[in-house]
Amino acid sequence: MLHLRLIALLCLSLLAALPARAFETRASAAWVYDMTTQTVLLEKNADIPLPPASMSKLMTVNLLFEALKDGRVTMETTMPVSATAQAMGGSTMFLNTTDRPSVSDLLHGIIVNSGNDACVVVAEGLAGSESAFANLMTERARALGMNDSMFANASGWPHPGQRMSMHDLGVLAVRLISEFPEHYPIFAETTFNYKDRAPANANNRNPLLKLGAADWHADGLKTGHTEEAGYGLVGSAIMGERRIVFVISGLGSETERAQESEAIVNWAFRQFVLKDLAAKGTRLAEAPVWLGASESVGLVPQEDLRLLIPAAAQDQIKAEAVFTGPIAAPIAAGDQIAELVITIPGLDAPKTVPLVAESDVAAGGFMVRAKAAFARLTARAMQAAGV
The missing domain is CATH 3.40.710.10 (DD-peptidase/beta-lactamase superfamily)
Known part of the structure; x- marks a missing residue:
């Protein structure tokens, strides 16, 4: 099984983007x-x-x-x-x-x-x-x-x-x-x-x-x-x-x-407003599954996703679902298998939110494993042939 650090770019529908004007405090x-x-x-x-x-x-x-x-x-x-x-x-x-x-x-x-x-x-x-x-x-x-x-x-x-x-x-x-x-x-x-x-x-x-x-x-x-x-x-x-x-x-x-x-x-x-970005259980991305009954699994937040957003922002928030995959089956609904990394203009540190599996994914049967084995053999043969 090949583990890759994968990033899925997401588009969240919300009002956001120009950085909040930094506060220049007189305090030391x-x-x-x-x-x-x-x-x-x-x-x-x-x-x-x-x-x-x-x-x-x-x-x-x-x-x-x-x-x-x-x-x-x-x-x-x-x-x-x-x-x-x-x-x-x-x-x-x-x-x-x-x-x-x-x-x-x-x-x-x-x-x-x-x-x-x-x-x-x-x-x-x-x-x-x-x-x-x-x-x-x-x-x-x-x-x-x-x-x-x-x-x-x-x-x-x-x-x-x-x-x-x-x-x-x-x-x-x-x-x-x-x-x-x-x-x-x-x-x-x-x-x-x-x-x-x-x-x-x-x-x-x-x-x-x-x-x-x-x-x-x-x-x-x-x-x-x-x-x-x-x-x-x-x-x-x-x-x-x-x-x-x-x-x-x-x-x-x-x-x-x-x-x-x-x-x-x-x-x-x-200068900041509280925004509801996604409800609990909303599918935000998918991750590929290794040797599972399904080829992918949905990624959802475990809780309602609410963030503080600069009030004057417009369309500059960047959200990425980050995971190491493909994800090996079996997978249970609610397992944390990814993170949502949200970069918000005007805030120094990105916000990281756990993402969990939307549903159970059982291990694949004989045909799934046979297909995976055949794909591995084919890939190795092509590599040996220099293709």
């Missing part, structure tokens, strides 16, 4: 992602480990969410406040050593107030010390595939050992949204005042939560700022069926961060 590093279609829309220095400032608090929140999920703590569990926690500078939820805040209080204190003190309380409460907790953060990041992240503390306090890439922060944001839907709404809350101690400027600094956009709304996640990192934001917004997650860093001011965040969300929603 950025990552923009459409969660609905798992499409990266923009990358800029996205895999470079950078100082994450308070955006790294998302990893502290993730470990606390995981502790809630596996029952190690509940929302009512209380934790002591050490002198170390009380002494933390920067953003705070205004804890003191006489307090016993609950896990619910601490989550709100971290997410809404960006409390460095709350982060230390959580770190000490879960791991005994902040340094031990930071080691757990790094280990967990590796387990989640966040290979460009390392942690020296729970709060994002400036430290040469505290680094995250924008891509890793985006992966973490997607996890918090998808894995912990029961707790994620906290990220949309704008005020929290533990024991009436917090001034107004201690509330959520996410500028998108304050917008009254008509057709999209933001619901998370975390701002960050240090002199070294500049102003950054891990954000998420929803419009219709689509959810956008984005991470930006290195902006020069709160105003610039707010402007850039809104511009990125508008671009992501308005």
Whole structure:
């Protein structure tokens, strides 16, 4: 049997083609992602480990969410406040050593107030010390595939050992949204005042939560700022069926961060549209079959095929069914035997979709095998004769 890498060019009927106008962000590093279609829309220095400032608090929140999920703590569990926690500078939820805040209080204190003190309380409460907790953060990041992240503390306090890439922060944001839907709404809350101690400027600094956009709304996640990192934001917004997650860093001011965040969300929603390209089970191509009861088998998508397409595109999408064939019989309906590789103008990476066999193809009987054997002998004879 001769295995060949075969490509079948397809013509998909859809509106598409001129590239979406690339977004030229002022951020020094950025990552923009459409969660609905798992499409990266923009990358800029996205895999470079950078100082994450308070955006790294998302990893502290993730470990606390995981502790809630596996029952190690509940929302009512209380934790002591050490002198170390009380002494933390920067953003705070205004804890003191006489307090016993609950896990619910601490989550709100971290997410809404960006409390460095709350982060230390959580770190000490879960791991005994902040340094031990930071080691757990790094280990967990590796387990989640966040290979460009390392942690020296729970709060994002400036430290040469505290680094995250924008891509890793985006992966973490997607996890918090998808894995912990029961707790994620906290990220949309704008005020929290533990024991009436917090001034107004201690509330959520996410500028998108304050917008009254008509057709999209933001619901998370975390701002960050240090002199070294500049102003950054891990954000998420929803419009219709689509959810956008984005991470930006290195902006020069709160105003610039707010402007850039809104511009990125508008671009992501308005320069791309969600298109239904093919229904589940639609035959998109055929593959030849080796020694089968049929000479070919249809190739179909296993799920409805929906892709994000640049809004201004026209007739430039390229789709290829790629497989190694002929495909040896027997073949069962639903077996993955090919891939659909779709190149979309305006997106850097092609989209790859599995294609499966449309129907069963049984192994051929005696006559099929005899015919194949005769064809092989004939081909060898012609090759030997130099024909």
